Amino acid sequence: MQEQKTNRSVEAAYDDHVMPIWKSLNVPVKRASGCTLEDFEGNEYLDVFSGISVTNVGHGNEAVVEAATAQLEEFVHGCSYVHPSEPVADLAETIADITPANLEKSFFCNSGTEAVEGAIKLARKYTGSKEVIALEMGFHGRTLGSLALTGNKAYKQGMAPTINDVAHTAPPYAYRCPRCNGTRCGASCADELERVIGSHTSGDLAAVIVEPVMGEAGIIAPSEAWLKRVQEIAHNHGALLIADEVQTGYGRTGKLFASSHFDVEPDILTQAKGIANGLPLGAFTASKEIADAFEAGDHLSTFGGNPVACAAALATIDELQGGIVENARQNGEWLASKLETLEKDYDVVGETRGLGLMQGIELVEPGTTGPQNIAPRPDSELASAVSKHLREESNVVMGVGGYYKNVMRFQPPLTISRTQLGDAVEALQTALESVS
Numbered sequence: 015m016q017e018q019k020t021n022r023s024v025e026a027a028y029d030d031h032v033m034p035i036w037k038s039l040n041v042p043v044k045r046a047s048g049c050t051l052e053d054f055e056g057n058e059y060l061d062v063f064s065g066i067s068v069t070n071v072g073h074g075n076e077a078v079v080e081a082a083t084a085q086l087e088e089f090v091h092g093c094s095y096v097h098p099s100e101p102v103a104d105l106a107e108t109i110a111d112i113t114p115a116n117l118e119k120s121f122f123c124n125s126g127t128e129a130v131e132g133a134i135k136l137a138r139k140y141t142g143s144k145e146v147i148a149l150e151m152g153f154h155g156r157t158l159g160s161l162a163l164t165g166n167k168a169y170k171q172g173m174a175p176t177i178n179d180v181a182h183t184a185p186p187y188a189y190r191c192p193r194c195n196g197t198r199c200g201a202s203c204a205d206e207l208e209r210v211i212g213s214h215t216s217g218d219l220a221a222v223i224v225e226p227v228m229g230e231a232g233i234i235a236p237s238e239a240w241l242k243r244v245q246e247i248a249h250n251h252g253a254l255l256i257a258d259e260v261q262t263g264y265g266r267t268g269k270l271f272a273s274s275h276f277d278v279e280p281d282i283l284t285q286a287k288g289i290a291n292g293l294p295l296g297a298f299t300a301s302k303e304i305a306d307a308f309e310a311g312d313h314l315s316t317f318g319g320n321p322v323a324c325a326a327a328l329a330t331i332d333e334l335q336g337g338i339v340e341n342a343r344q345n346g347e348w349l350a351s352k353l354e355t356l357e358k359d360y361d362v363v364g365e366t367r368g369l370g371l372m373q374g375i376e377l378v379e380p381g382t383t384g385p386q387n388i389a390p391r392p393d394s395e396l397a398s399a400v401s402k403h404l405r406e407e408s409n410v411v412m413g414v415g416g417y418y419k420n421v422m423r424f425q426p427p428l429t430i431s432r433t434q435l436g437d438a439v440e441a442l443q444t445a446l447e448s449v450s
């Protein structure tokens with residue numbers, strides 16, 4: 015008989031046999047439902063981070079569980095690039111319907127970083143060019159190609175060399191932007207891209223990749239003018255615009271895809287995280303013309319487009335379209351207005367910002383607000399102290415992120431109720447009191 019697991023026994027097994035994990039955010043989980051996580055001792059936590067922004071239609075969503083279970087019994091694996099199956103065919107058709115107009119063909123993989131890698135390969139194959147520009151502070155994954163695009167030394171230390179021919183341009187981080195000084199990064203801030211192309215590339219540009227709302231960088235949304243200008247500059251140089259919607263896709267920002275907030279139709283759109291509510295699945299989608307640059311065998315994945323994951327994705331999309339995206343939009347607006355008051359009430363809150371149920375609270379050492387562009391002290395422990403307090407005193411799991419690791423991240427299941435959101439905001443206030 016198997017021994018009864020405890021939080022400690024699971025953690026001990028991790029210590030001995032799993033490569034290091036991020037202990038500071040850690041809550042062992044035995045089961046989960048809706049927005050609730052339960053550990054091995056029966057303690058319950060309100061989850062406002064969704065397993066890093068993944069379980070958009072709620073943990074254990076019944077329709078998703080049913081669809082995945084039925085597919086599990088029917089057919090699990092044959093390699094989707096050898097044996098066409100119904101869930102893959104249906105999902106590809108559905109994605110063509112729900113993504114911006116001209117995006118019609120998808121490639122399925124297993125994760126966000128793979129979606130990004132594949133999108134870069136496709137952009138190179140289609141354009142015949144090789145260079146890629148990403149945003150400073152941006153995040154696109156940790157495999158070596160995506161890691162090259164990720165604009166943050168913290169993820170790269172000790173891992174170089176990554177791939178060549180990658181440059182970075184300034185993000186639309188108005189709060190610390192020397193160009194617009196905190197107003198809102200518009201087209202003139204985006205013009206930095208032109209300078210980067212001129213100074214840091216040979217002009218042989220395949221793609222510019224951006225997160226329509228930057229997630230790991232600290233929930234940073236551009237203006238429509240900024241994103242449109244980036245696309246215009248990319249196209250002027252013969253490059254494709256890749257929207258990395260791994261984190262923003264599938265309802266997170268109050269629309270199915272964040273690109274739609276800015277009226278931008280990307281040339282390639284990457285997806286993962288929320289697509290199958292926690293089953294491993296990634297995808298990148300492009301127009302027929304661009305997608306057909308790949309010939310059979312150019313790109314393949316043994317597990318990519320697993321039928322069970324695709325069946326779960328179809329059920330997830332169905333659930334999202336049944337009102338959950340709209341819930342995210344309305345509750346996101348409500349949450350944003352609650353969070354805004356924190357800026358006035360707490361010296362440690364520098365800025366609150368976001369779209370839909372993707373909201374960030376940037377913490378700063380008191381006295382370092384005011385004129386922009388002052389980085390938080392690198393040793394700032396504010397966010398980890400707030401996150402620890404939330405978890406230990408209020409049983410709330412909230413994300414921490416940001417380029418400076420000083421941003422609290424509200425990214426709950428999109429099914430969250432207003433009462434639960436209110437509880438989480440109250441817990442956050444108590445935690446902010448404790449560090450103020």
Ligand code: PMP
Nearest residue numbers: 125126127153154155229260261
């Ligand atoms: N792109 C973006 C925008 C992301 O937020 C992430 C994950 N945080 C990735 C890519 C990588 O996804 P994965 O961890 O599934 O490889």
